[in-house]
Amino acid sequence: MTTFEVSVEPRVAQSLEAMLLIRAFEEQSAALNAAGKSPSMCTSVGQEASAVGVMNALDERDQILTNHRSAGHLLARGADPRRILAEILGKSTGYCGGKSGSLHISVKELGVVLTSTIVGGELSLAPGVALSRQMLGGEGIVVVFFGDGAATEGIFHESINLAAVWNLPVLYVCENNQWQAFVHRKETMLADHISTWGASYGVKSQTVDGNDVDAVTAAAKDAVAYVRGTRKPFLLETYTYRLRGHMEPDPASYVDPAELQSWKERDPIATYEQRLLDEHAITPAELDAMKSRVRARIEDAAQFAMESPYPSFEELTTNVYA
């Protein structure tokens, strides 16, 4: 059982370390793919503050549903980078024994119910997961991560309306990273903020700067307190940016360089590091130590994943039925 250090006592340094871990993990995955040693995956580079900030507000009771860009969510929840990377390489030591890859990871012991790679798939399940928690007892709430693209699927609207009329404790977290695969958000919707859609369903909603981990943490804590207390849904939009391509490899030549540059300057990790240094919340030596700790963990994870065996052939037909 993994501990929940990050969420139980969210201190600033822990937020930084969690973000550094996600970034290093994603860059390692991308590097393995570039070297022909890993299949493709969708990284969350640039969106680390959203994952970490939201997870900072959760506790052990809560359940999580996520999408194709889930590695950051899993790591922020305390998942073991070794076992995620092993899963991405299709190894038997991965969380799902190599049957899911990056696409469908679930980690029951951490409350990660499912990663769905059908856009909006996780949204369809969220009211039911919440209802089940409610009917079977338990205080937990459900957090469902989805992209701005998923919000254009009909299922988003069905899901949030159900949660609203049935008073279900679902925190909808829309990671508005401005991209929907290879199309810019502006091409597919007139609203700048998905949060503005919540009101039409009677759902309290808010947008937060998704690149500021402290702001996300604070907003998520308020949102979680509201959902826990009222047993009603809340829509939190983390306004952020996808700094790599949609998937690996993707040179992302369709991205406007000026827009990319403006968001790079707001990199959630670099800006947070600088702020903590400026405020003397962390010393350069501590930062270095943190970075080498993270590097060591990721190197270890890569080695573990590479050395792990593939699933045995008998695994092909297991778990089709109970």
Add this chain to the structure above:
Amino acid sequence: MAEKSYRDAIRDAMMEEMDRDPNVLIMGEDIGVYEGTFRITAGMLKKYGPKRVIDTPIAEAGMVGTAVGMAMLGLRPIVEMMTVNFAIVAADQILNHAAKVRYFSGGQVDVPMVIRGPHGAGVQLSAQHSQSFESFYAHFPGLKVVAPGTPADAKGLLKTAIRGRDPVMFLESAALYGMKGEVPDDTNFTVPFGQSRVAREGRDVTIVSYSRMMQMSLLVADKLSKEEGIECEVIDLRTLRPLDMDPVYASVSKTHRAVVVQEQWKPFGAAAEIAASITENVFDELDAPVVRVTGEDVPMPYARNLELLATPHEEHVAAAVKKVMYR
């Protein structure tokens, strides 16, 4: 004739039909500005503009429903699915609307539309992204289902689909996109639906297949011919609805043995339909039970070693051929 890839043949078919008929248009995710995840629509936005090459939000139910509405009032939409897996988000629009409107309107309304995109297993895309749907869609009266296995057929069948008056599920094999072959240049070249083709002649065993598995069967047939002196006749069905079984019956009447090859799961699949039809119609000609070669009956696993086990390979087809020959 010109040497063309399956991918280019599909694009040529669409562009020729868009040149020919201003009511033909295409819509889908990432097809315009980005020119398609598989580059099928390269150059099309530039040529036809955003009114006829329409980028949609990620909204399959919305886009297919829109296409049905367009088709009912006289346009001829082509909907590109990023992969055919995502079309099931729009299953209601396809199965409950597109497939039935003509029938329950008493023939008042045509629904001339095509839903097309890459279909079948890829490489490590896991269970939600690796599925085959031909028997699923072919089960429904009112839909036509096409599964081309060569560049020429991809072009000729797609043109027939676009010109037709009914909704068509046009299932492309992503693994064949790069495959090259001779394709007629004539802009009036079409391949009619419901005409299975003898892709290779042979006297010993009939192999029935379509799409990529048909190409694989041809490789097996050549190998068995060279190495074992076994001559397989390979029948390419080309369209599953309408399904033309006459060439299959003729072939089985000659070889007296049949193997059916499909990538999808065995239960209730296309091969079951074909095997049953052979049994119903030319039972007396058979010298051995019809054998099916299919994918493993599991959701597609991700790990490469398991994925390879889950999909049919040349050796499976060869083994099935020998089995019906009792060798």
